[in-house]
Amino acid sequence: MPAWTDSLRFAFQPVVNLTTGTVAALEILARPEHGDILAEARRDPELDGALAAFAVRSAARQETLLPLHVNVHAGTAADLGGLAALRDAVKEAGRLPWEVTVDLGPPFTHVPHRALLEAVEALRGEGFRICADGVGDGDLPLRLLVDLAPELVKLDASLLTRLPAVHAMRALCEQAGALLCVEGVETERECAAARVAGAQLAQGDLFAPPARRPVVDVYVPASDAARTSASRSGPAVRQFVRPAALLPVGASAGQVRDLLMGPAEVSGVLLIDAAGVPVRAVDRDRFLLSLSGRYGHALYADRPAAKLADGPRTVGVDATAWEVLDVLADGERSRTGDDVAVVDRDGRCVGVVRLADLVRALAESRVEEAAGLNPLTRLPGSDAITGEVDQWIAEGRHFALSWLDVDRFKQVNDVAGFAAGDELIRGVGEALRRAASGVTRVGHIGGDDFLVLAEPAGLDPLAGAVLDAPWSAGGRPVSLSLATVDCPPGSVSDHRQAAAWLAPLKQAAKSLPGDSWVLGRAGMPGHQIRRGSGGAPAGAGCGAAGHGTG
Incomplete structure (x- = not known):
């Protein structure tokens, strides 16, 4: 590693789901202790790519299971194509590509668009998710934004004073199947405006400032249930998506057990194939019950976890909360409380939704409506x-x-x-x-x-x-x-x-x-x-x- 790594530290800022009030991901922010390495990285694609790889390795040392957001300049992606250093770092860290979102940031003006789109296609083909950062306050042409087809669009909170423009961006995201995130939220008023604008995600000092260690406890102001309540067809499932605990389909029961015995928020594990498509689903309670029986650990620890798993229950990202309840109701009663995998148009897992979140939101909606x-x-x-x-x-x-x-x-x-x-x-x-x-x-x-x-x-x-x-x-x-x-x-x-x-x-x-x-x-x-x-x-x-x- 070059010498600049000795003076570089990283901070983690949560990306918050405004509906569930939970942390959806962590953005890794470079914090040089001296020098102007970030300005150098803007001019040097090799250095910028190395920074992104170093950020992933830094996150690996924190043992966080949350999805990650890594910042890369658009010019770096266009110049380096598939970002080999980042790809290698993700593999070394034991993370899966679909757990990492590449935040493409400005400048975009002088970036060869064809090369950028080819790089994005290569990254997305491996499973990485793409975020368009700095939209509306930078130099990203609207046509290029449409061609990039990002899974996430990030807007600065300063744009909330121009709600018609934000509403137009929200409509564009809806048509493209992208989520909208407002970053730099510092006040409850800005948080409320982000909700009114239709943003599903947000980040900023109001929720939690950047910190050397990842945090999972964040402050999220209560929403106006009447304002955010669903239409008759029900709220969109994308509002309730939580990060999924993912392992390859060939993972052993011991690997799954280690994951389930970790953070309390992990209620199940999805076993996915090489393309990121859920193949089997492991429920925490049923799985640990099987291993806790006499000879259970000895019998199953080194065997494939898939033998103790069920078929996954899945819904598309465009589904409504009511459709998720239909999926849960149509099957074995013992699996009513299972997490439901949310998949994109290619069938790849983008997260899970929990029954408790859906019931709470729908109940609040009905109570508010009745009152x-x-x-x-x-x-x-x-x-x-x-x-x-x-x-x-x-x-x-x-x-x-x-x-x-x-x-x-x-x-x-x-x-x-x-x-x-x-x-x-x-x-x-x-x-x-x-x-x-x-x-x-x-x-x-x-x-x-x-x-x-x-x-x-x-x-x-x-x-x-x-x-x-x-x-x-x-x-x-x-x-x-x-x-x-x-x-x-x-x-x-x-x-x-x-x-x-x-x-x-x-x-x-x-x-x-x-x-x-x-x-x-x-x-x-x-x-x-x-x-x-x-x-x-x-x-x-x-x-x-x-x-x-x-």
Whole structure:
């Protein structure tokens, strides 16, 4: 090793899963005690590659089982191709390539793109995972980012002040099947913004600062369950992925036992083939029970662990929590509590999910939802709907937010009585509930006010269902007012901004006689009258909002 290794130390910073609150991986950070070796490494690919290899060897001395993130300049990967020194260090350390993520960092400008893509293809072919580091605050072209197809994208926390840009990156990651990580998080406010932006991972001094020894106990602020709750299809399984304990399929029972007797967080071991595909699964309790019997250790210690293992239970990275529960329920009852392996599109293991994490998240979601139901209509309240709005914004989805109320509802109560008023509200709520289809969400935010979150294509049937029906209370006819703001991706940063664009549309709808519907677009002045004085019937087709007032 060159002499610079004597003055170089490494620190470890956790990469935190924002859903489970656990450490997903460790980034290895070089900390030279003197000199400017990091600047030299930026100019010298051989030195940069040697630094990456030295980082892996340093991690091996810490005996951590967590996946590792190793920093490499993009130019180094393009120049050195498969990074032989890193590859050798991973093998010497007894780690598997798919336990190591290569964080490719700037500069990218003068890097030969073809050579970089070929290097990435070679690394990925061996099982290494690729992270695009410094995205949004560096010089990484968007086209190159798409071509790299990284498994992870890292953004600096400073970009959280530009949420539309972060939402756009989150949408790109979602389409590419990549996870989004925000680094440099120092405050709880930044952590909350990262969650709203849809990031699954984060790192920074808020959770744990870089330290000479890896830490597994980190501080993660509690999330707003209503804000992060799942849609009807359930939360994505990628939110719950934990690091997997991996061994080659030919590992002995003794090797598995040593792994299971180590850190308490290891609840099972996956035996994988040369491509990283799970072949057998070892459950901690059943395995140790087999070895603890009379002659158990003598019989099995040197034999293949696969003989004491089961077939793995797997789900894809795009699965939902409910799908994982279906996998667990479809099989032997004794295996209900087993870890489930999460695999990528090539079938390679990217981690595991645990039943306890899923049940806790789904239970919290249902409890929060039940607590927020309006007692009159049994529809969710404003917190649930606005939380969904923020989630849709984070996912870069095109949506329409609508507000509906009964005209002169106080007079209805005064003339017909509160019982008739309550019956009317229940009827309107039930009509909205019946008309809601697919992903449409209906909320009762109090009194005679309702909120509806829908895709634009679902507006006409819903509007027709409530505006075409004859409503009355105490024998007196009643009219309704509906206001909708159309929100294309990137037009609003959160539910508050959407509500601000909706407010004048509400006033415009209330100013029209009889049943009315006013439609506007976020970020654009004016509105279209879809129902009411001078407006078209509700079923006339939504299309693009015309922004005149006629």
